Amino acid sequence: MSADHAMSNTSQTGQHPGQNTEDQHGLSEKGLKAGSVGLIGAVVIGVSCIAPAYTLTAALGPTVAEVGVHLPAIFLVGFVPMLLVAFGYRELNNAMPDAGTSFTWASRAFGPWLGWMGGWGLVAATIIVLSNLAAVAVDFFYLMLGQIFGNPDLADLTKNLPLNIATTLVFITLACWISYRGMETTKTVQYVLVGFQLLVLGWFAVAAFSHVANGTAFDATAIAPDWFNPFAVESFSAFAAGVSLSIFIYWGWDVTLTMNEETKNPEKTPGRAATVTVLVIVIIYMTVALATLSYAGIGTEGLGAGNPENQGSIFAVLAGPVMGPFAILMSLAILSSSAASLQSTFVSPARTLLSMGHYKALPKKFSRISPTHKSPSYATIASAVAAAAFYVITRTTSENALWDTITALGMMICFYYGITALACVWFFRAEAFSGAHAFFFKFLAPLLGGVILLVMFFKTAYDSMDPAYGSGSSIGGLGLVFILGMGVILLGVVLMLVMAKVRPEFFKGEVLSRGN
Amino acid sequence: MRYVVGYSANARGHDAVNLAVSLALGRGASLELVLVVPEVQQFGAAHAPRVGFEHLLNEQAQEWLDQALALVPAGVPARAHVRSGDSDAHALIAAAEEFGADLLIIGATSSGIFKRFSIGSVASALLHASTVPVALAPHGYHRQEALTRISCGLGTRAGAEKLLDFALGMATNRDVPLRVVSLLALDGGDAAGAASAAEAAREYATKHLAAALPGGEQDVREEPKTEVVVAQGRSIEEAVDRLDWEDGEVLLIGSSRLATSRSIFLGSTANRILRALPVPMIVVPSDYELKQMNHSASNDVPREAQK
Numbered sequence: 082m083s084a085d086h087a088m089s090n091t092s093q094t095g096q097h098p099g100q101n102t103e104d105q106h107g108l109s110e111k112g113l114k115a116g117s118v119g120l121i122g123a124v125v126i127g128v129s130c131i132a133p134a135y136t137l138t139a140a141l142g143p144t145v146a147e148v149g150v151h152l153p154a155i156f157l158v159g160f161v162p163m164l165l166v167a168f169g170y171r172e173l174n175n176a177m178p179d180a181g182t183s184f185t186w187a188s189r190a191f192g193p194w195l196g197w198m199g200g201w202g203l204v205a206a207t208i209i210v211l212s213n214l215a216a217v218a219v220d221f222f223y224l225m226l227g228q229i230f231g232n233p234d235l236a237d238l239t240k241n242l243p244l245n246i247a248t249t250l251v252f253i254t255l256a257c258w259i260s261y262r263g264m265e266t267t268k269t270v271q272y273v274l275v276g277f278q279l280l281v282l283g284w285f286a287v288a289a290f291s292h293v294a295n296g297t298a299f300d301a302t303a304i305a306p307d308w309f310n311p312f313a314v315e316s317f318s319a320f321a322a323g324v325s326l327s328i329f330i331y332w333g334w335d336v337t338l339t340m341n342e343e344t345k346n347p348e349k350t351p352g353r354a355a356t357v358t359v360l361v362i363v364i365i366y367m368t369v370a371l372a373t374l375s376y377a378g379i380g381t382e383g384l385g386a387g388n389p390e391n392q393g394s395i396f397a398v399l400a401g402p403v404m405g406p407f408a409i410l411m412s413l414a415i416l417s418s419s420a421a422s423l424q425s426t427f428v429s430p431a432r433t434l435l436s437m438g439h440y441k442a443l444p445k446k447f448s449r450i451s452p453t454h455k456s457p458s459y460a461t462i463a464s465a466v467a468a469a470a471f472y473v474i475t476r477t478t479s480e481n482a483l484w485d486t487i488t489a490l491g492m493m494i495c496f497y498y499g500i501t502a503l504a505c506v507w508f509f510r511a512e513a514f515s516g517a518h519a520f521f522f523k524f525l526a527p528l529l530g531g532v533i534l535l536v537m538f539f540k541t542a543y544d545s546m547d548p549a550y551g552s553g554s555s556i557g558g559l560g561l562v563f564i565l566g567m568g569v570i571l572l573g574v575v576l577m578l579v580m581a582k583v584r585p586e587f588f589k590g591e592v593l594s595r596g597n
Numbered sequence: 598m599r600y601v602v603g604y605s606a607n608a609r610g611h612d613a614v615n616l617a618v619s620l621a622l623g624r625g626a627s628l629e630l631v632l633v634v635p636e637v638q639q640f641g642a643a644h645a646p647r648v649g650f651e652h653l654l655n656e657q658a659q660e661w662l663d664q665a666l667a668l669v670p671a672g673v674p675a676r677a678h679v680r681s682g683d684s685d686a687h688a689l690i691a692a693a694e695e696f697g698a699d700l701l702i703i704g705a706t707s708s709g710i711f712k713r714f715s716i717g718s719v720a721s722a723l724l725h726a727s728t729v730p731v732a733l734a735p736h737g738y739h740r741q742e743a744l745t746r747i748s749c750g751l752g753t754r755a756g757a758e759k760l761l762d763f764a765l766g767m768a769t770n771r772d773v774p775l776r777v778v779s780l781l782a783l784d785g786g787d788a789a790g791a792a793s794a795a796e797a798a799r800e801y802a803t804k805h806l807a808a809a810l811p812g813g814e815q816d817v818r819e820e821p822k823t824e825v826v827v828a829q830g831r832s833i834e835e836a837v838d839r840l841d842w843e844d845g846e847v848l849l850i851g852s853s854r855l856a857t858s859r860s861i862f863l864g865s866t867a868n869r870i871l872r873a874l875p876v877p878m879i880v881v882p883s884d885y886e887l888k889q890m891n892h893s894a895s896n897d898v899p900r901e902a903q904k
Contacts, residue, residue: 180649263635432650439653450657452606455634 118344122268123337123354124361129271130333131358133365134278134396134411135419139217139487140330141373142392143551146484148323149379149387150302152370154311155320159327160359162533166498167335167355169505169527174339176508181436183501188593190504193442194577196593199504200437201573202497207430208464209490209569210332211423212472215252216483218419219245220394222252225412246476250469252423257465260427263454274421281414282365285396289372289403299402300378300385304371321540325491328534330366332494334358376403389552393483427464434460442580442587479561481552488541488551489565495538496570502531542566598626601698603689603719604677605632606661609704612734614668615741616877617702619845620732621673622743623771628675629696630665632658633688636681655679670741686722693729700879702732705871724852724880730763732847732879733871745845748776750870751802760851761809763881767849768821777802778848779827780836780870795827802827833866834873847877 118126141152148155179185183203188196220239227236239245266274292298307313314320337355344350377399379387384402391398400411435457438447451458475482505527506513513524545563548555556564581588602617604610617628637651662677669675682688693701705720723731749764751757761777768775779798783791802825810820830836850867871878 174648178648178652180653182649185649265635435653436649448653450654452610452661455654455658 118340118350120345120350120353120357123340123344123350124357125268125271125275126340127334127337127354127358128275128279128361129418129421129425130336131331131362132278132333132418132422133330133362134282134415135214135217135422136330137282137366137369138394138396138415139213139483140326141370142386142395143484143487144323144326145374145379145386146389146392147319147326148314150305150308150374151311151314151323152308152374153367154309155314155323156327156330156366156370157309157363158311159324160331160363162324162498162530162537163328163331163334164359165526165530166502166534167338167530168522169502169530170335171338172509172523172527173501173505179436180432181440182433183497183504184433184437184442185440185593186508187500187504188440188442189595190508191500192595193588193590193593195500195504197437197442197577197580197588198570198573199497199500200433200442201577202493202500202570204430204433204437204464205569205573206490206493206497207426207433208467208471209486209493211253211256211426211430211464211468212249212475213483213486213490214419214423214426215249215256215468216245216472216476216486217394218252218416218423219248220397220483221412221416221419222248224397225409225416228409228412242476246473249472249476252420253465253469253472256420256423256427257461259424260431261451261454261456261458261461263451263456265428266421266425270421274417278414278418279361279365281410282369284407285400285403285411286368286372288405288407289376289399292403293375298376299383300376300380302375302378304375308371308374318540318544321537322488322491322544324533325495325537325541326487328494328498328537329487329491331359331362334362373399389481389484392552393481427461430464430467431457431461434463440587440592441584442592444580444584475561475565478556479552479554481554484552485554485562485565488545488562489569492538492541492545492562492566493569495534495541499531499534499538502527502534506531598624599629599696599698600626600700600702601629601631601689601693601696603633603685603701603703603723604630604662604665605704606664608737609734610665611668612704612736612738613702614665615738616704616732616734618669618673618741619743620700620702620847622741623773626673626699628669628673629692629698630662630669630675630677631680631689631692632662632665632677633685634658634679634681636683684722685719686726689719689723690727690729693727698729700730700732701727702734704738705733705735728882730879730881732877734877735875738877740844742845744771744773744847746774746776746843747771748778748842748846748848748876750778750780750848750850750867751805757805757851758809760849760881761805764849765809765821765823768823772821774822774824777806777823777825778840779825780833780866781827781829782833782836783829783831791829795829798827799825833869837870837873842874842876844876847879848874849879849881851881852883 144155145152173186174182177186177189181188181200184196184200186196187199190196191199223239224236226238227233239248289298293301311320314323334355337358338351340351340354344354373386373395377384377386379385381387381389384391384399386392386395396411396415400408404411434443434447435450437443438445438449438460446459447457447463449459450456471486472482475486479485506524509519509523512519514520542563544550545560545566548558548560550560551562554561586592600617600621602613604613614628614630620626621628634654637654658679662679666675666677678692680688680692682691689701689703692698701723703720703723720731720733747764747768749761751761764775764777779795779802781791781794781798783794806823806825810823826840828836828840830839848870850870852867867880
């Protein structure tokens with residue numbers, strides 16, 4: 082509040098005599114009260130951004146499909162590029178805090194064209210995850226109805242295509258409306274949601290292991306050291322696909338590193354929170370991954386984790402047999418966490434689009450802020466329309482929409498994280514060798530992370546041309562995942578060229594200049 | 598003397614600025630236009646940058662406030678402030694306390710279709726918590742001239758004297774007539790009963806008005822012209838409709854007994870009045886200290902009700 086008082090004393094130089102407006106410099110220091118988030122709060126924020134219950138149900142199946150029993154190894158290895166990129170992300174965030182993040186940073190480092198594509202990648206990734214979150218929420222919504230009324234027919238309603246699409250659109254509309262109204266999930270709600278998710282995932286793991294111990298597991302498989310060996314994955318293609326999927330499961334972790342002024346101890350809290358968050362997440366991922374593999378095996382029949390039928394949403398299938406009547410808790414945990422994430426993730430593409438509109442990289446209407454609700458109005462609605470359209474297209478063309486969207490999403494995250502990491506290297510190139518800290522955090526880590534992610538991106542993109550890739554859907558002899566991923570990127574290129582014609586200032590570098 | 602105006606860049610905000618100007622003109626008050634932006638939370642947004650968004654939000658807020666200042670005529674001193682807070686109402690109350698404001702002015706809503714007043718969520722939250730009087734501008738309020746008359750809605754409950762004091766002070770200071778209004782809802786009831794109820798109400802109002810007037814001792818200031826009217830109808834709304842209202846009039850009412858001391862709670866009668874009322878309404882908190890000077894930020898000028 083001290084900033085407020087200082088600003089009220091500005092000189093009397095308004096449009097009218099005796100009127101003045103506050104000096105706008107330093108306004109960005111307001112907002113969340115400094116020092117309001119402690120270590121536990123920061124960890125809760127980190128875990129809630131990752132949304133482990135949702136992430137696992139969405140990514141576990143597709144990852145098993147790629148790497149089989151080496152799932153634990155891939156989950157561990159997948160964290161490495163995430164960590165490397167997050168270091169660079171933190172440096173950029175400290176140097177240029179901006180609502181456009183990847184868009185702004187890549188524009189400052191590489192100029193408008195690559196910057197635009199970086200922003201597009203970020204927007205596309207968040208929009209794809211929105212449609213997936215909504216779809217997962219809908220699945221578990223019907224599953225829960227089925228469990229409540231003891232009627233499996235209700236759970237099967239989600240397989241009714243028109244009904245499924247209609248319900249998903251309702252979920253997206255609701256989340257959009259909540260975001261538009263500027264309502265945000267509160268701290269208490271997040272604590273409860275995160276606690277509940279961890280508890281239920283723990284319960285699932287314990288129940289699965291006790292089935293294994295009692296000999297009642299579906300396909301009891303003994304844990305082998307080989308499961309933890311990433312080099313045992315059969316092919317580089319499988320490895321790349323697995324890593325790009327596990328980038329998705331850690332996506333959101335970087336937020337803990339970028340919290341500074343709002344933490345009680347900016348020197349120590351972000352680092353500790355990031356460490357604790359990743360420990361919590363890795364432990365829960367390992368436990369659940371091992372429990373799932375031990376209980377269900379990777380067979381392609383019945384409950385096997387290798388059964389393509391199960392891979393869109395593994396807990397929808399396994400929670401019942403593993404947890405018995407308590408499976409409803411799993412439905413509730415995933416429904417609540419994916420619904421909360423759906424709403425909180427809406428904020429991301431909306432703010433990036435707003436920022437792009439502000440920097441004249443998109444039509445002016447994207448930079449509109451609602452006078453009543455003070456939220457990005459046009460950008461929020463545009464995101465919802467895009468997410469809905471993406472879902473309808475995927476759902477009607479794919480045999481397993483959830484699976485294919487998650488694979489395409491992994492690709493998209495690799496794409497924009499890769500660009501962001503290299504933007505960090507390029508932006509700080511002048512100071513890369515000015516000291517050990519700068520060398521590691523501004524150069525080496527982001528360089529390695531960025532290169533790894535872009536390699537994963539290109540490899541996955543190349544492999545996904547195979548019609549058998551992902552769930553095995555294809556259009557015109559090309560894999561659907563390739564079409565989705567490349568289609569979205571190509572669409573970005575087209576829109577970029579249109580924008581360059583319509584509103585050339587940004588593309589001439591007149592708005593965001595390169596370099597320092 | 599200072600008035601805090603809760604501004605938003607929509608019709609509701611314009612209503613508030615217009616009413617603020619019209620109230621300030623009679624009293625030489627200065628306006629503090631406050632635009633509340635939401636506190637950008639870390640807990641509510643995944644994958645979303647916070648700092649940069651705050652910056653854009655504040656830039657936009659600043660632009661909106663510049664437009665708001667342009668609505669204020671040159672004769673009225675005004676300043677603009679951006680405040681952030683979880684709740685608009687709480688941020689406005691905090692600003693009112695910070696500036697030692699005598700009045701908080703807001704637009705009631707922008708979505709009243711059939712009635713001029715239908716309370717928006719901010720207004721309703723304010724009415725439950727404000728410690729200073731709250732002025733509500735009806736939908737589409739566009740007048741910017743000084744007030745021409747003050748009405749004071751008188752109930753029969755405790756606190757009427759204080760409200761009358763306040764109203765009388767306001768009328769004196771602005772040199773406009775004061776009309777004491779008694780609103781009666783008569784469900785059914787015969788004509789004779791209605792007439793006697795009206796008579797009783799008139800007597801009550803006249804008695805209190807006489808008590809509130811300084812009486813014998815002739816002040817330097819002139820007494821305002823006063824009158825007492827009783828309005829009847831099958832409902833409170835009808836009673837309000839039957840009264841004549843000047844364009845430049847405001848209605849003062851006291852807050853409900855439910856209110857904790859020094860804060861406002863809009864009672865059900867007041868709520869119904871509000872729905873039918875064509876002019877702005879000022880709701881005064883119960884036990885509002887009318888003559889309190891000690892925490893005023895502007896000791897040189899008399900406060901709203903100072904006689």
